[in-house]
Amino acid sequence: MPGSFVANLPSSKPQFWAGQDLGLGVLSRIGDQTFSLLGVPEPPAGVRPATVVSAEYTSTRSIFKLAAGNATVKLEFLSPVSPSNYIRQSLPFSYMTVSASNTGGASVQVYADIDESWTGQSGKTNFNYFVSGRTSVFQLSVDGAITYAQNQMDQALWGQAVFAARGSNSSQCSLQSGRADSVRGQFAANGTLNDTPLTYTAGDVVALAQDLGRVASSASVTYAIGYTRDAAVNYLGKARASYYTAAYNDSVSAVTYFLDDFADAAAEASSLDSNIDSKATNVAGANYSDIVALSVRQAFGAADLTIPRDTLDTTDLMLFLKEISSDGNVNTVDVIYPTFPIFYVMDPEYIRLVLEPVVRYLEMGRWPQAYTIHDIGSAYPNATGHDDGKAEQMPIEETGNLLILAYAYTKAVNSPAWANSHRQLLQGYADYLVTNGLNIAPQLSTDDGEGPIPNATNLAIKAAVGLTAFGATFDLQNYTNVGLSNANQLYNQSLGTDPEKTHFQRQYPQSLNANFTYSTVFNLYPDSLLGLNTFPQAAFDMQASFYPTQQAVNGVPLDSKTDWSIFSGASSPGADSSTRDLLVNDLHAFVSNGLNKVPFSDRWFVKDGPTDTGAPDLVGGYDGYKCRPTVGGHFAILAKSLGAGSVGV
16 A cells, blocks of 8 residues: 555555555444544445544555544454464465544444455456355456466466354354445445345456444454455476475365454464564664564565475475566575575575575576576566576676575575585586676666676675685685685775775775775675675775765665665664664654655665656665565674574564
8 A cells, every 4th residue: 555545545555566556445343433444435325434543564464543433443464474474474364453442332344345356456356255164265267367467567467355254142244246346335325235046247346245233342253355366377398386285285274264263364464563573673773663663564564384285295495486577586585685584584495495496496507507507487476497508697796696595595594405405506607706796797786777787796795705704614625714814905905995995885896996996795795694704894894984975865876775884784783773774764764754654665766866857766765676675685683683583573
């Protein structure tokens, strides 16, 4: 829900991350008066919009409080984040709880509906419903959908939108389908739905209502909303299913279990919310806590935890990560790299799980290049590899990333077993960095907008840290020595710095960097986090002194990336953490300035500059990307301060 829509919540529709509306209408009848709470821009006659009182978010929840006459109604959306509970984490549903209090003993009924916008299309919708005991379930899907197909706005087309609710000892559930004005009007007039034989026509809604009876103090009802895909990911021609299917192999049984699990999931979520808030606040203040809380669901929401669809073998577990909004690649290595701090602190096994499909493909020998692949599929969820060798070419970037991530996992779990099983592959990539990690041919880095350049300082730093990481993984001092030698040239011998040694430059030698442009050296972060000591402390202190001198109107122009900014603050915090706090506060100002209506963007404009269209930049506005899992990098400060596995329940 865009923040600017919240004040008008009763008439505002929630949105998919790409910006298209999702039909979700919520009403509540208190006594004889019906109120619109969410997503009802044209309410039936006599329905009054409730008044928004407050809105807040936690790591797992979005909570809206509204005044409905003299009563208080709360809408609470809960998306469980439970990395170590693979069933709970893989279930693709969220809870919506509607609670009423201060009703003066009036009777209360609650209504909610969805429409076919959740299927990613209109006009070709299949419709099913099931009633089992007190549980009612609607399913909407696309007639004739092609497996793994999506629409132009990145919505999956081959699964099922699922909407469910359950009556209890204190509530009764009724259901209906039809035109929105008719179904909502039925509820507004009667407080119930008519349970007539259900049909579906394009443009209809499916609705579930619950009668809570007279409410003396408070009462609530909970709905489940989500989207299931029988085949979640295509990995090299074989279907992978979500982990939960090993126990619940259809949408009805899955959502039934999800409703059964509500109390436990909610309790765990509360503990996680509290844990993240308190630890982040203690480490770096309330602004930092706000940032990481806003990052959790977005980071995990981009990931599919999978098992083979044919065998449902729960020991063959892989995590697939979508490069949302930038180009939709599968398990992009330079997206995994900035994301990994959230995995490092919440459950380090996720580093292995997300690397597993990459290294398995590489070990098949189907990737013909001597360096690490950029991604394992051009369009999620098709992880079909690049046997032709024509993936985006980032040789040093991705090779260094893989070696650093392998060591991060090894150190986090205090075991070399996984790395040892892939030693031959990893050593080949370490050899590539030995040969190519200092005299760097023109090539792209993760900052691919600047195009291919030779001798990029930040890439050379990554190569040096990658080599010491590999040396530490396997206790091979010869590789460590090469990394240390490269770092010595870059910093001590000033190959990568300006002549006065005030900062690392964009390129080296000086002839390639005539304007003394600087580089964001976020690749120093894993050196600091993992205690590799590739670069001396003086290099980190140099950057801590330099970054504040570049402060612009809305932040330090660190290539305008939020994850890189936090990496830089974590590794070069400065005296009394002043540089770290400057970067944190700049990012907090960006997310709270009210200029942006998209899910957390990881790139923003901090000053005016030229654009492709000639139009001025919106200073403080987001720059293209949105909803990417790279916000997991905002946990870099917590990872550096508290260590592996330090945040969780």
